Amino acid sequence: MLKFKRDDTIAALSTPPGTGAIAVIRISGPQAFQVGAQVFRPLSKNRGTLKDQAGHTLHFGEFVLGDQVLDEVLVAVFRGPHSYTGEDTLEFSCHGSTFIQQQLLQALCRQGARLAEPGEYTLRAFLNGKLDLSQAEAVSDLIASGSEAAHRIAMQQMRGGFSRKIQELRRELIHFASLIELELDFSEEDVEFANREQLRALVLRLREQLESLIRSFELGNVLRNGLPVVIAGKPNVGKSTLLNALLKEERAIVSDIAGTTRDTIEEEISLQGIRFRFIDTAGIRETGDTIERIGVERTLDKIRQSPLLLYLFDVTETTSGGLELELNELRKQAGSDSFSLLLVGNKADTSDPGNLAREFRDHPNVLFISAKSGEGLQALEQALLSAAAIDRLQGGDTIVSNARHALALQHTDEALERVWNGLAAGITHDFIASDLRVALHHL
16 A cells, blocks of 8 residues: 655656656645755746746756756746646756656655655546546556557547446436335335336346446457467478468478477467457377476466467368367367357468368368468458457457456446345345445446
């Protein structure tokens, strides 16, 4: 738990630590202008002190320690409550020397500021009503976003898209909760202010929306952290060649010798803003080689953990019946069949397309590619995007990407389920009111 005083003036480096062209140091709090004025000498025409300047203005001057000039800087002035934290704020843009950064921070602290705790600027923005909790959490998601999709979700949440959705749900529920609680004041008269049929219809509709949001967490988690895709298959079917083709670089060693890959190799790529974490694995086979056997066991571990398995097979050596036997053996060895399966036949450039379609007609969803020539890779990428449910993202749905949010929604749904069951059983309104309060609390 952070130990701090809200009336402290805090300072911190806002840009990444290290040497660069420019570094930004932010100071926020009730004494920000007085502290900043002690180390800043204006050189612009308006030579008043920083506390005399209008908000949302930029000022050129010198960073000084006594009579010594250490740097020329720009200072941005933000007056509370019209700032990120809701407090008086200054942002010093200095040259990116680590020495200058340290000197400026130390000088600000000597004048009365203190170093900010991690996340304290966003915490103050939350405490001062500039952001709600879900928006504050989205700030770190936005900073960490490594793909277009993750960025899009974080921006939607930071701008209040998720908050508005929750507020809509709460607003509708509060109306009926207030009527139910009003009935408690007139319990002896045995009156009903809340129409039970309308309440049933509302609970049913809210539960449908909640369940949709909860289901979206699976997609949101993928967009936030990337979708793990295990590339598995027998030795020498072209797994490493496929990984190199998808990455468009020679990342994995390719050889005609079976069992070349002994350990897992993980790499990331972005397809239409979605991050995929591809995991190249050792070929699955019975082997007396101790090292290769360890690699096979690691392959099976990755398969058990991954939501999507890309199973690669050689169309020149595998029949439809043989493929089914391989898959059955794979499920047996992995001890699971909960993964989504994407079947991909490699070396399709050496076979007639018509013959392949006839041979694998019992597996109509098989994709035929040539990892060596690149044939069929575009269709494979589209299949991967479909597996990541990118259509839901493009549809503009509200996506839940935070595990805490998903858990709170789950608790809300459970409380509404009790309300639904209570209405069906005809229980007294005080129990219904209690469950409604629980649902509102979690929202």
